[in-house]
Amino acid sequence: MSQVRKAVIIGAGPAGILAALRLQQFNHISPIIYEIRPEPTTLGGAIGIPSNGLRLLYKLGLWDALRDRGAETSTVSVHAIKGHVIGNMDMASWSREKTGFGYLRIRRVDLMEVLYDEARKAGIPICFSKHLTGIEEDNQGITVTFSDGTSDKADLLLGCDGIHSMVRTLYVDPNTEPEYSGISNIYSLVATSELPSAAASIDSLNVMLTTDGLLAISPCRASREMVYWFFSRELAIPPSGDTRDGWEERGKQQVETIKSTVLDLIKDSEGEWGLTMKETVRQTNTLRFYPIYHLPAGGKWSKGRCLVIGDAAHAMQPHASQGVSMALEDIFMLSNLLDSNPASLNEVFRIYEQKRRPRVNEMHQLAERNGGVRKRISPWQLWLKEIATSGALGIYSLFGLSKLGIGQKPLAYDIEEDMH
Numbered sequence: 001m002s003q004v005r006k007a008v009i010i011g012a013g014p015a016g017i018l019a020a021l022r023l024q025q026f027n028h029i030s031p032i033i034y035e036i037r038p039e040p041t042t043l044g045g046a047i048g049i050p051s052n053g054l055r056l057l058y059k060l061g062l063w064d065a066l067r068d069r070g071a072e073t074s075t076v077s078v079h080a081i082k083g084h085v086i087g088n089m090d091m092a093s094w095s096r097e098k099t100g101f102g103y104l105r106i107r108r109v110d111l112m113e114v115l116y117d118e119a120r121k122a123g124i125p126i127c128f129s130k131h132l133t134g135i136e137e138d139n140q141g142i143t144v145t146f147s148d149g150t151s152d153k154a155d156l157l158l159g160c161d162g163i164h165s166m167v168r169t170l171y172v173d174p175n176t177e178p179e180y181s182g183i184s185n186i187y188s189l190v191a192t193s194e195l196p197s198a199a200a201s202i203d204s205l206n207v208m209l210t211t212d213g214l215l216a217i218s219p220c221r222a223s224r225e226m227v228y229w230f231f232s233r234e235l236a237i238p239p240s241g242d243t244r245d246g247w248e249e250r251g252k253q254q255v256e257t258i259k260s261t262v263l264d265l266i267k268d269s270e271g272e273w274g275l276t277m278k279e280t281v282r283q284t285n286t287l288r289f290y291p292i293y294h295l296p297a298g299g300k301w302s303k304g305r306c307l308v309i310g311d312a313a314h315a316m317q318p319h320a321s322q323g324v325s326m327a328l329e330d331i332f333m334l335s336n337l338l339d340s341n342p343a344s345l346n347e348v349f350r351i352y353e354q355k356r357r358p359r360v361n362e363m364h365q366l367a368e369r370n371g372g373v374r375k376r377i378s379p380w381q382l383w384l385k386e387i388a389t390s391g392a393l394g395i396y397s398l399f400g401l402s403k404l405g406i407g408q409k410p411l412a413y414d415i416e417e418d419m420h
């Protein structure tokens, strides 16, 4: 196959825009992005990006703009159901030393604004309302066609169209389908001006385990004028089935009842944090429900001149905060391999698969394990978990285990080192 000069990218989410920026900046490839939605989306909560992802965003020249908007917060404070703190941990104490970056929590809409701005400045075309209908390949390149009758041809096609990827189902791997993880999230963004003054001083991720799931709250803007809270719990597939209508009905019912459910679960929480959390839940007007799906590990990632990356290839549960960072790692690995093997996409995809598969599988499993703490437990189990967590965090801090990088090694992963 000839050298890649032009890349068609399907999907203008984080993976699509970041891929376009990197391929243009580093590989001098001309990207064009096709997005199914009529305009940039303004939906979404707040995304956590750990050291491994932040290091790559810095390399793309995006760090300053993102830091100006998001909240740099790497401390986790764990609260008992009674409200008091049972332990604190800096989840980036070691990885920050290794990479120079900690942890950023940023509203999805802020992240996307920064990415769209950068794409505009770089002159990367993004075409909206494009419904992909076909993909065909010959010796000269790969052609995509859209429902409006238009088509485009390139040397490389990247499927960055998320968990329900058309590129994957039409072309690369029609057999891999998203699966419900058994966990659902409900989240909200609340302005601190509407909350007791203590809310403005929430400066870290505060989490609380309850008998019915995990409750968490974190700042998500640099100015601290907004908090992001979510409740993540075990929830069965709707009785009417794993369908859009079934989940819509269930989502509506969850949104209607979640405030009273959470307030009841944390009714014994006292102290400033307990009061602030209860007030935050009471003052919340808009909630969004999200059943968490993932892709089973082991699906196909490439075919011919086409590669799927990000959620289109390996959507994982969000409980390791690695979705955007995994997409970034995919992009950097692809771009570095294109640079070192300019004449053979087959070879690029072969090495890509060999390098990315173990890393992605590791994070997929970590995310699934972390999802386990959201499952329903009895009050006794909760009591035992609180004692175990307090003990584990106490030992971690007393013996300075963070200095050994325990639990943080994946966050210092360096794509450049993995190239050798």
Ligand SMILES: Cc1cc2nc3c(=O)[nH]c(=O)nc-3n(C[C@H](O)[C@H](O)[C@H](O)COP(=O)(O)OP(=O)(O)OC[C@H]3O[C@@H](n4cnc5c(N)ncnc54)[C@H](O)[C@@H]3O)c2cc1C
Binding pocket: 010, 011, 012, 013, 014, 015, 016, 034, 035, 036, 037, 046, 047, 048, 049, 130, 131, 132, 160, 161, 162, 163, 164, 165, 166, 167, 185, 290, 292, 309, 310, 311, 312, 318, 321, 322, 323, 324, 325, 327
């Ligand atoms: C509740 C929740 C919390 C999360 N928390 C975090 C977190 O803290 N940290 C983190 O890193 N990740 C988190 N994630 C995951 C993160 O959102 C994803 O990993 C990330 O958005 C993946 O980016 P992507 O570009 O691959 O896919 P997407 O963000 O899904 O973007 C895909 C894009 O493609 C478009 N598209 C879809 N189909 C087509 C088509 N046929 N043609 C053209 N365009 C198409 C879509 O409209 C969209 O713009 C969370 C996810 C959820 C659900």
